[in-house]
Amino acid sequence: MRKHWLIGGLAGVFALAGLAFVQGGGSQGGEGAEGPVESGQPIAFPHNQHAGSEPGQNNMDCQFCHFSAERSVDAGIPSVATCWGCHIAIPGTNNPQEVAKIQGYMERDEPIPWVRIYKISDHAHFPHMRHINAGLECQQCHGEVQEMEVLEKADEWWTPAKELFFGQDPVWGGDNMGWCVECHREPDENGEQQASTDCAVCHY
């Protein structure tokens, strides 16, 4: 009984440390001129505003910014100058303070330190151009990005809980080989496997 205050105290310290870490981890999402935004990204870039097809949204093609997807293993992310190319004249109506951050990066000749959302492990080599060439839509793997304001990884440890309790579809199969193999194994209209499941196709 006497020692419960000690145990409780230690538990409290750990919990506080844990919370501090979370806060710290969140704020490590990059520093813009005024600090990171809630999503952890340096600028609150809304994919839906740029790529969405709702009225008032800009309906841009994915490959306008992610330009190397059809030529390269890498999809590429837009250079700061690509953003600035439009935003030099477009202050934006929803979040002009976020748009203004771009100017800061251009002037400081500093790349925007985006937090990476979609990643496949280094021991697998994923060629974007082969998949685009095969007719896949970006959304098939990356989800309905054009409807998302904030991109989220789906392979966090709490994703199964979200699926189970809230019925949310995972955005992206993530670092999960099964996701890739499932599609590769699918038979095409001739009943043949539509893509190779030879290990060495991706792992070399």
Add this chain to the structure above:
Amino acid sequence: MTDGIKRRDFLKVLGVTGAGATLTGCSEPERLLPYVVAPEEITPGVATWYTTVCDGCSAQCGMWVRTREGRAVKVEGNPNHPVSRGGLCSKGHATLQHLYNPDRFHGPMIREGDRLRQGTWDEAEQQLAAQIGAIGNVMFIGGRVGPSMSNLIDQFVTAIDGTRVQYDAVSDAPLLEAARIAYGEPGLPSYDVGNARLLLSFGNDFIETGSSPVAHNKGLAQMSSVDAAGSKGRFVYLGPRLSTTGLNADEWIPIRPGSEAAVALGMASVIAGDAGAAGPYADVLRSYSPATAAQAAGVSEDAIRELAERFGSDSPTLAMGPSAGGHHRNATAANVAVMILNDVAGNVGRTVHYDANVTAAASAYADMESAVSAMAAGQVGVAMVHGTNPAYSMPAASGFAEAFAQASFKVSFASAMDETAALADLILPDRHFLEAWGDSMPRQGVMALQQPVMQAVPHFDSKQAGDVLLAASAHLGNDLGSATFYEFMRAGHMEMHDASMGDFEVGWRQALREGAVEHEVAATATTQLQAPDVALSFDTPALDQGGDLTLLVHPSPRFGGGEFSNSPWLQELPDPVSKITWHSWLEMNGNTAEQRGIREGDIVTVTSPHGSVDVPVWIYPGIREDAVALAMGGGHTDMGRWANESGVNALGLLPSESEQPSGAMVTLATTVSVTPTGERRRIATIEGSKGDQHDRPIAPAVALADLGHAEEDEEGHGELQELQGVGGFVPVPGDGGAATAFPLEGAQHGPYAESHEIPRWAMAIDLDKCTGCSACVTACQAENNVPWVGEDQIVMGRDMNWVRIERYYEQIDATQAGDLDVRMLPMICQHCGNAPCEPVCPVFATYHTPEGVNAQIYNRCVGTRYCANNCPYKVRVFNWYRYTDENVPDPMNWQWNPDVTVRTNGIMEKCSFCMQRIREVENRAALEDGRGIRDGEIVPACEQSCPAEAIVFGNIRDENSRVSQVVSSERTYRVLDEILNTQPAVHYLKKVTFHEVATGGHE
């Protein structure tokens, strides 16, 4: 448990704190950094290639550099370069490591007291100009540079009334001087090795050194190949020691060191006969004969006479005189003698051209001796050193370091610390050639451009030396006309350009893209021998007496004269002759060692009148019993973390002496005594069996006379029993032997169904062409992120190179002239159809792909190492200690190929047939409307680099592919296949010998 905490409470608390702790899951997330402004020529994930010229040595091979996202990741040969034609040697590959070498200076260094501190460029350049202006008496000591830089240095030095001295550690000065004496030509001759029917090398190690190792390597391979008429060029090596070059000869005449002139003249006298050929040397020839030659050389008279007769009657032939490893006190005369031999045999204008003006390292050591005297006498105010390291590469007996200290102000342009820079007062780090502009003229009529392939590596604040000189010159009031070296170089080229060559800018861009431009040069008429204008002695020169064994100091095939020693790739590259890594060794004949009670690994003290070194002994049948050999390049004291403490400096045993009349450094100068110290060490070698095949069918050969009369297929291989593809272990009978039988009926299910439509990758390696140069080893290491493990691990047998060159002695005799048969075999993963490694992996990390490649899936491997245990070829290497973290300091990891996984510890790896290159081509073909892959489109790194073009890779299912045609040769065999039935995808073509080889059985 009375008043203590209850168990349930404890568990509750544990649960809460545990949950709290998991909230700490976040750590720094991975970032994606875009360009601020995307460069037009870079597509992320796609390589951009640039053409340039390798500045590693004087050969100046053409180079293609693969860059990814603005970083150079691989260098390869440029197939369009008229001299090197696509090959690149190990040193060339290793220049990429020098680019990212963490030992490079981070900025200019300024001396304060006894230490060097980093300064700014403004400060440094001001100091340079100030000191030159105040002190004057500038001496510019430089190594070989391209024509524009040489021009600039001349102008710079002239404008400030200074002097210029050129010095290269490894030089062809005796050959240069001999060409001047014999033919009045100002440049080195060019050799057409490929067309010679009989090639004699008088100690010329043309695969390792000289004006173009890559081109001559290619020529030797070409010459050695059996032509359509069924004949083959013969290569005879005359010299006291077999270098890598020598090991490829068909005959070895182990002549005494220094006797080349006597032998050449003895032979020439036979060929010239009474006809009085050899012009002004006819008198000289009269006093030479095979008998005098035999006496000087210590070999039989008949051998020399017989060789002479063949040399005179075969056509065309070619003889090459001694190179840097054999520069004795009469080296110029020896080269003149060989020129006389070529002349009487009618080779001039056919296989040897004196008007080619090959430019190569040809500096005179004698000039450095004068420079040292001038410095010691206090006559030098400002000493500037560029592109050379005399404090290391001149023998200690020269007194360079002490004299250099006498100069009032010492400047070095070294980009990384070396022994000379360590003595300097001011260091202005030069750019690496991959970050800089330049040009090169390997021979007359060929002009090549060197361009930067990336921005200067940002870790190192370096400046191109040409820019620094121009700025300093301007500061001192001598405007040389351009602000940057780039402008200076272009201005120079514009001056040489005339309107008939077309538009300059168009021509310039084309030259940058293709690498070199070649234009016709009118042949000069000088093919007549001239009377010598200096005294020449053709006698075997005297040697300093230090003992009873002649010391042969020679350039290292890996380090040259020591410039390349700070590269871990090269340190770990097994020496092509000895297969030793990291440390020095003394080559000694086995009989000699036995007589003295010396065993391999004994550390001996080698003493000459000029110094002594302690070095372990390595037993070598390829050296005369009265000689020992020591390679240059070891014993650095101040060159960086990999060079320092590695080996011994052979130059410490040599006198400081220049040969007359060429002025070259004398390397064959002394005899030594060898005394055991009583200590031993384990040799860091990758070789297991000391060059003995132990009667196994590893590297058989076939005699030229037996070609075309192959016996009916020796006992059939019996029923082909090949393991079924994916884990069903049922042997299925096949139709006997054919590689294309895989995969067999019954092995096609699941993803392997329909696999008869897809390619089956295979490789063919022609052992008659392979010279053992080991360029493929470094090329593979560079391409595949293969780690280096260090000397201790090599001693334990944990080397990690994916390719090794096996060297087997079948016939080698150091006591008399005779046939030589040494077999070189590049051993890689054989990608066996019946792989012994595949069934034993407990986690299926290695398996056979439908395309015929034995794949290794790194992330699946758990490190059982059973596969390596089972592999009969021992080509699987295991990563014991990771080797890829602090062993690869920033920015060396910039070199890593992003298309290849970097492996961590606990993982097995091996040759993958450059799977990343196969995928790259497959991807490209798929994008180009799903076209098929063209033959020759996939070129693994080893094939690309091979100067001898010995390796061919391709689809063996396509009967029109080059690899299918090559393996249809009667010389084709597969290693150990007949006794193990492993069905390798790698085919070898037997070496062809002139002497008889026992047929049947295993030879």
